[in-house]
Amino acid sequence: MTGSVGRAGPSGARYDDAWLAEVARAASVDAGGVPVELLGDYLRLLADAATTGRRPRRGELDAVGVLGRRAAEQGVSAGRAVRLYLSAARRLWQQLPHLVRSTDSEAVRAAADAVLHVVDTAVATLAEGYAVARRELVRREEALRRELVDDLLRGDSDLGGLVERTEPFGLDLARVHQVVLASPSRRLPDTDAAISALERVIFDRLGDRDVLVATKEGLLVVIAPADIVTPDRGSGEGAWVGDLGRLVHAELDRMARGRPWQVAVGRPHPGLYGIARSYEEAREALTMAQRLHADAAVIDAHDLLIYRVLLRDQPAMVDLVQAALVPLGRTRGGAEPLLDTLDAYFACGEVATEAARRLHVSVRTVTYRLDRVRTLSGYDPADPRDRFTLHAAVLGARALDWPRQPLPGPPV
Template sequence: MTGGARRTGHAAAGSERDACLAAVARAASADAGGVPVELLGNYLSLLADAAMTGRRPRRAELDAVGVLGRRAAEQGVSTGRVVQLYLSAARRLWQQLPQLASSTDSEVVRAAADAVLHVVDSAVATLAEGYGVARRELIRREETLRRELVDDLLRGDSDLGGLVARAEPFGLDLARVHQVALAAPRRRLPDTDAAISALEGVIFDRLGDRDVLVATKEGLLVVIAPADAVPPDRGARGRESAGDLGRLMHAELDRLPRGGPWQVAVGRPHPGLYGIARSYEEAREALLTAQRLNADTPVIDARDLLVYRVLLRDQPAIVDLVQAALTPLRHARGGAQPLLDTLDAYFATGGVATEAARRLHVSVRTVTYRLDRIRALSGYDPNDPRDRFTLQAAVYGARALDWPRQPLPGPAS
């Protein structure tokens, strides 16, 4: 055979091999749910060489497979599908080697199988390693972008157009009505990953993974969620509460081995970009107010603390009110605290003495006696509608100022 004929024969054989490998690649891609055949690279050629000659892949060739693993991660192809692509390609290629299937020499077949399996093992391991590296980099990058986005959303003073574009990859529609919930652990957690993972699991399961963000800020866990996606939970007042999101969060966080007891504060729902910042400020202020009140309530609804926000904004006025309406109660036997507790329970139960007595674990006679003492010492009647408002505001103020455990601010303490 002349040299030209040999070259023509080699070219024909090479063309036939390329066509066979291309067909195998397409079939493997279909097996893996349409994973791009480009992610196979030269993998099929490595398998064919191993089957026919026993050649082991070189380091550079395996490094190229690792690059393909990184590319698969960047394209959003799952690990399972890209591995299925490689395994299916190996299986289908083996079926296209009739010289091995019809061989009567078992040692030849065994050697070929060993060489092919070595390539599969090395390539899939390198592929997974490259995929894992890329995924970790993507996660770190996404976490950085998420943290920066959350910071800007909660600050509320960033460029609206830029925020809309940055929020879109996270599935956040800034035109919707959102609310913000903050979860505070008993002490700062050394690692918040477990808490974030737990929250993401339950939040995404109940609310969906679009339009919801879970992150951390200043040692607190932050959840931004659309208000209309929160499962309704009507409270004792017969209305849907902004705290429903908080109860969902607290139930999950309470299962964690660290961080408890958790305290969750939920801001009111507000529309638009600036509504997120407003809801966050309400939740943060609710946490701070609860701390000032020494309240151990696990879930705090910001709307329930609005009265304290009003009172604390004018501290001299509330100090004056407590001084005028409640300091005379210090002259009662046992001091002012039992009388304050009675007023608090009485107002909380709508002025029902029997229910107040049950809450205080005292007799109804004790409650009525204390109400009489309050009237006599302060000059305000808890059963008079005009006096009741003054006394209730004063009780709220005393709680906010932690009086009588702490002296009133200013010279009139």
């Protein structure tokens, strides 16, 4: 080797600083511009091993582990960090001066064995340090994500602070967003897997649009832009995906076989408070679906607005149910069969044959039950004026989960 003599390596051997720096720069280029600082004393360890056969000490390997952690914290991928180390070893080996001129095969073999040992232990230690840092970063990000989601859904946090906190997650609070809640049939499965799967499919469909996925109170929460009508690249030309709720449900259904999900979609609203409002609507939709014993996979809060109207004056709705439907409980079998019949009858446009099909009973049974309703309540399902009253009472009863639950009493 020609050139000036640099500082001593770990064993006391001396190496040319300019030569080692050039090897480091070339390896950095090979690895896509990874900072040369992440090599630390790795090149000197390699050169020392080739010259003296010395193996790295524990403290020297610990320093490599620290560099692995630093690579993760700087956002360098694990593959590029490892490539930096392997490329540096290859380039240094090709330029080791005493080996380039050596004709002693045994000496070259011994040097190669020593260098490969350093590469093996150093890369393994680098990867271990990288993995530890990544796990810590993931846990930290998950905690920040959960806190951010809690504050966004509460809607009463400082706007300026939230704007700053949402920036790393790519969430633009100036846009119109909607919230989707996904409820598993039983215990929430692997949370990390669910979040990763949802983010992957949403990013694939929406590109780089802002989206946030997290968990809250046993539910999976998705906050996404409302203007998501985009071509579905996987379903052929002319296919469109404009329903975030169905997109979320389809991905969860593929991920967790045997654990059906129910997804509720809040309406889109602008700004920070719009996110909180959409969340409340989605949560109310899930609660209402449970009261109605609805088994629909995807529930749109927009479709349940009538129940919010009906329950806005709950005492009045209780009075209506008591007047129109409580008398149905005097029949044999209770009010439930008559209530189900009214529900099916109104849902199919007052067609008795279709109501019978939906209820899996005969048309005669349907007409008999409707006649019992008229006799017991005094309201005729066939009369246009009475029909509206009965329909509103049935919707209110479903919202109040009556007769499974007793009607709320007057406030004390």
